[in-house]
Amino acid sequence: MRASIPHEAGTVDRDGADIYYEVHGSGQTTLFLVPPAPITHSKIFKAQVPYLARHFRVVAMDARGNGRSGQPTEKEKHTRAENVADMLAVMDVTETTQAVLVGHCHANWWCVEFAARHRDRVTGLVAIEPGVPYIGPVQQHWKDTAPNWEAELDDPQGWALNNRHVYLTEHRRWIEWFFGQQLIEAHSTKQFEDAVEWALESTGAVLVAGEEGIEVEAPSKEDFEKVVAAIDYPVAVIHGELDICQCVERGRQFAERVGGELHILEGAGHLALARDPVKVNQIIKEFVDRLSGARMNSHTWTRGMNRRKKVLYLSSPIGLGHVRRDLAIAQELKRLQPEIEIDWLTQHPVTPVLEAEGERVHPASEWLASESGHFSDESHGHDLHCFQALRSMDEILVANFMVFQEVVEEGLYDLVIGDEAWDVDHFWHENPELKRGEHAWMTDFVGFLPMPDGGDHEAYLTADYNAEMIEHIERFPRIRDKAIFVGNNDDVIPEVFGDGLPKIRDWTEAHFEFSGYVTGFTPPTSEESASLRDELGFAEDEKVCIVTVGGSGIGQSLLEKAIAAFPIAKRTIPELRMIAVAGPRIDPASLTSHPGLEVHGYVDRLYRHLSVCDLAVVQGGLTTTMELAAAKRPFLYFPLSRHFEQNYHVRHRLDQYGAGRYMEYASTDPDALAAAMVAELARRIDYRDVETDGALRAAKLISELI
Amino acid sequence: MRARLPDTTGTVVRNGVSLGYEVYGDGPQTVLLLPTWTIIHSRFWKMQVPYLSRRYRVITYDGPGNGRSDRVTNPDRYSVDEYVDDAVAVLDKCAVDRAVVVGLSMGGQYGSRLAWRHPSRVAGLVLVGAALPLAPNSERSSIAEQFFKPYTEPCEGWEKYNLAYWHDHYEDFTKFFFSQVFSEPHSTKPLEDAVAWASETSPDILEAEAARPVVAGEGSRASVATPDEAVAAWSLVLSELTCPVLVVHGTHDRIQPYGVGVEAARLAGATLVSLKGSGHMPNVRDPIRFNLVLRRFLDGLAP
Structure with a gap:
């Protein structure tokens, strides 16, 4: 899912080629994002758009040759004049009188030419890794391969792939080589996949036309010098x-020639906008603020010693799992330190629970993507590839x-509690100077694990993510002031982080403190159970089976399967009653009905x-299964297929308590499910007790920080 | 030892009075830090000068009556417009066409009227705890009536704001006054500094300053109540300012209530930075935040 949906999008016909554009956000100042085509398209700016659109109006285009724009293959259709005319057409159709241009790579040449021809339409230029002719040196690999552009090479390798025939016949090979070279930063697997995917939305023939077209009617050095000398807008x-694409000296000299600001990102490569998005976003924002004359806003600063203790609590909104435990921890924290104030930065479906x-809830919560x-979008039937879903959530996390970061900079918080707030933990390690306040990191699992069907590549990817996390913490131990594992030592899975990496449990014990499990509620005593059953209308002589799939909208297929098993099981156990809870995102009317079956939407508490209940049929989510374990109820759990956390981490933990029966969704038909229901109803429950002091233990650990 | 010595020290003589000024740094933009009530002198900017002068040219000077300026006993020489003319003379002497002008307390009057009378010389205006008759001051409402009357022992609190008391118990008055200026806990050092600076002038000088002529719109030390005419005149000045204005005001300011800052910002269409818990001289008591706020404002004005 995209983090920002354009409120306006379309194409403009430019002499036979459709040019795609979109508009995000609003405001006095427009930023016009121009990607270097045909090698990529507007998605290269995906980490910039949502942030910039909160502050400015943002117009983005797919330049000709890629994305949703036309893909002509004649080089005459890829001249700078054509690209400049495309830019003008997009500005006209979006009624953009003036804009700050934001170009990447050789798109900056178009931007400079555009400004030379349409000076009144341009108020400034953010030139990201600019490549404009005659300014700064060209890298050796470009010099070496240029003479062979047209040659038919025998078995070209490496940079020699920069060749017309390779483009035409082995397009992907060139693209993978090129971006493999660009992404010099470690742990860039996602950025690499993205860049290759976008490049392959075009073709080798278009790429050739793009390469050759930009040089058509190239200006003389003298003429281009005049263009550069005339630049009078802020850059x-x-x-x-x-x-490795446009060497840094080119940017440095361009900035010097035009009297512009120069921001060098040390250690970064050509795709800094994707690999260091937070820093790039802040540089763009501050530059545009300065040139649009944005004055300092009125604000209040509170003297340090006049401040009350303030906590910002981030509760992961994926599913509804964490809100109960986070509320329980917050309540214990307030009991330990009554003077603290807690603001919550979180989103649906957590928000209404907190408000109730x-x-x-911090008002900025509504800005969250x-x-x-x-996660709902990424799930299909009973399948959720949770690791890939987290990876493809990258633009939402940025x-x-x-x-x-804006909330924490303005809010003067003493402490940030992140219950699996992946964005905070990741980007504070990547941008450690941005850290504000103490940081308590909480999680209930450590280690991304590959699913078997992902093969070696997925094992490589999960190991890469784990390695990045380990390196983050080794390099910047000051980012996590407290790391709390919500569980016990034995709950940590006895696996390794990947080839050549530590054992997960050893590493976790060295880097975390353990709070025990946090249920968020105390299971009823037997007397309380009787009265609660009475209150809920569960008769003594009936066997109540609850089927629930949580709040995320994932899980209609499990509901259907349990509903199909119900009449079969009822033949053996006539006193069986089934209550299916569809949750807020599944329409109860869409489910099959049976006598004795009740279907509910949202059920409070x-x-x-x-x-x-007498039996539960659930997915493999930690919260629900552990609630059942704590209450010592019989239950069948079906981890979502390809959900590594449910299949490995949760299952391992439930095994520590001897709780529940693991079921595989794909191999369980309604008959098998009915048989398992009957068997589980007859089971003697001998689960280990689930600790009830987890919230207090977690709160005490956190309380040390404030 | 001072954290930063001036690059240039000089005097400018205007209308018969010699004024000492200092210049620090050589940035392209100039910041003029105005004098305030002459009970203290330009050293009250000591927390700002070293920081600002690394990026800007900073000019400070002493007004008549304290520091390195003449001890003037002629009340006429303390009118707001005399201060404005002094500021212009200092800018001229330093060959500065345009400066960002920062005024604290009484300096807020000088700065506002400087920007109003000479808009071409002022690139931006910062008002800190400005002394403008724009909001009632309940603690000090009786000052104007009692100021010239005899005082009665024991004299407590704001009763010490009395001309006769100044002459009899000058140091005690300054200690009381600055205890109100520095309303924040643990302000012993700022209090000592201010009392020491106050000892460099005398009750005679403060008496002359208090007797300065009140032209329409100026307000005066002895007329702290808010007659409609003064309110109207200052409102006009503020609302006619053309340069960017920043208002900085402590919410715990006991000398000029926070409401003055709010109203000044509204009239001038200014950015208002509220310092929660701060008193009358946040530049001294919260120097880091104050410097950062000032720097952000100055950067936004950079040519």
Whole structure:
């Protein structure tokens, strides 16, 4: 799912080629994002758009040759004049009188030419890794391969792939080589996949036309010098020091020639906008603020010693899992330190639960892009590839981190509690100078694990993510002031982080403190159970089976399967009653109905129902299964296929308590499910007790920080 | 030892009075830090000068009556417009066409009227705890009536704001006054500094300053109540300012209530930075935040 949806999008016909554009946000100042085509398209700016659009109006285009724009293959259709005319057409059709141009790579040449021809339409230029002719040296690999552009080479390798025939016949090979060289930063797997995917939305023939077209009617050095000398608009250059496409000296000299700002990102390569998005976003924002004459806003600063203790609590909104435990921890924290104030930065479906409890939800929460919506989008039937869903959430994480950072800079918080707030933990390690306040990191699992069907590549990817996390913490131990594992030592899975990496449990024990599990509620005693059953209308002589799939909207297929098994099981156990809870995102009317079957939408405090049921059929999510374990109820759990956390981490933990029966969705038909239901109903429950002091233990650990 | 010595020290003589000024740094933009009530002198900017002068040219000077300026006993020489003319003379002497002007307390009057009378010389205006008759001051409402009357022992609190008391118990008055200026806890050092600076002038000088002529719109030390005419005149000045204005005001300011800053910002269409818990001289008591706020404002004005 995209982090920002354009409020206007379309194409403009430019002499036979459609040029795609979109508009995000609003405001006095427009930023016009121009990607270097045909090698990529507007998605290269995906980490910039949501943030910039909160502050400015943002117009983005797919330049000709890629994305949703036309893909002519004649080089005459890829001249600078054509690209400049495309830019003008997009500005006209979006009624953009003036804009700050934001170009990447050779698109900056178009931007400079555009400004030369249409000076009144341009108020400034952010030149990211600019490549304009005659300014700064060209790298050796470009010099070496240029003479062989047209040659038919025998078995070209490496940079020799920069060749017309290779483009035409082995397009992907060139693209993978090129971006492999560009992404010199470690752990760039996602950025690499993205860049290759976008490049392959075009073709080798178009890429050849693009390469050859930009040189058509190239200006003489003297003529181009005049263009550069005439630049009188403000320019900011952002350049990765290790850029292998446009060497940093080109950016440096361009900035010098035009009297522009120069921002060098040391250690960064050509795709800094994707690999160091937070820093790039802030540079762009500050530059545009300066040139649009934005004055300092009125604000209040509170003297340090006049401040009350303030906590910002981030509760992961994926599913509804964490809100109960986070509320329980917050309540214990307030009991330990009554003077603290807690603001919550979180989103649907967590927000209404917090508001119902009278908690204070920070108003900036409404700017957050939906993480739970993204996970719903990524699920299909009973399948959720949770690791890939987290990876493809990258632009949402950047967008939400930018919101968080503004909140934390203005809010003067003493402490940030992140319950699996991946964005905060990741980007504070990547941008450690941005850290504000103490940081308590909480999680209930450590280590991304590959699913078997992902093969070696997925094992490589999960190991890469784990390695990055380990390196983050080794290099910047000051970012996590407290790391809390919500569980016990034995709950940590006995696996390794990947080839050549530590054992997960050893590493976790060295880097975390353990709070024990946090249920968020106390299971009823047997007397309380009887009265609760009575209150909920569960008769003594009936066997109540609850089927629930949580709040995320993932899981209609499990509901259907359980509903199909119900009449079969009822033949053996006539007193069986089934209550199916569809949750807020599944329409109860869409489910099959049977006599004796009740279907509900949202059920308030479902854990109370679960704590006195006779049987539950659930997914493999940690919260629900552990609620059942704590209440010592029989239950069948079906981890979502390809969901590594449910299949490995949760299952391992439930095994520590001897709780529940693991079921595989794909191999379980309604008959098998009915048989398992009957068997589980007859089971003697001998689960280990689930600790009830987890919230207090977690709160005490956190309390040490404030 | 001072953190930063001036690059240039000089005097300018205007209308019969010699004024000492200092110049620090050589940035392209100039910041003029105005004098305030002459009970203290330009050293009250000591927390700002070293920081600002690394990036800007900073000019400070002493007004008549304290520091390295003549001890003037002629009340006429303390009118707001005399201060404005002094500021212009200092700018001229330093060959500065345009400066960002920063005024604290009484300096807020000088700065506002300087920017109003000479808009071409002022690139931006910062008002800190400005002394403008724009909001009632309940603690000090009786000052104007009691100022010239005899005082009665024991004299407590704001009763010490009395001309006769100044002459009899000058140091005690300054200690009381600055205890109100520095309303923040743990302000012993700022209090000592201010009392020491106050000892460099005398009750005679403060008496002359208090008797300065009140032209329409100026307000005066002895007329702290807010007659409609003064309110109207200052409102006009502020609302006619053309340069960017920043208002900085502490919410715990006991000398000029926070409401003055709010109203000044509204009239001038200014950015208002509220310092929660700060008193009358946040530049001294919260120097880091104050410097950062000032720097952000100055950067936004950079040519």
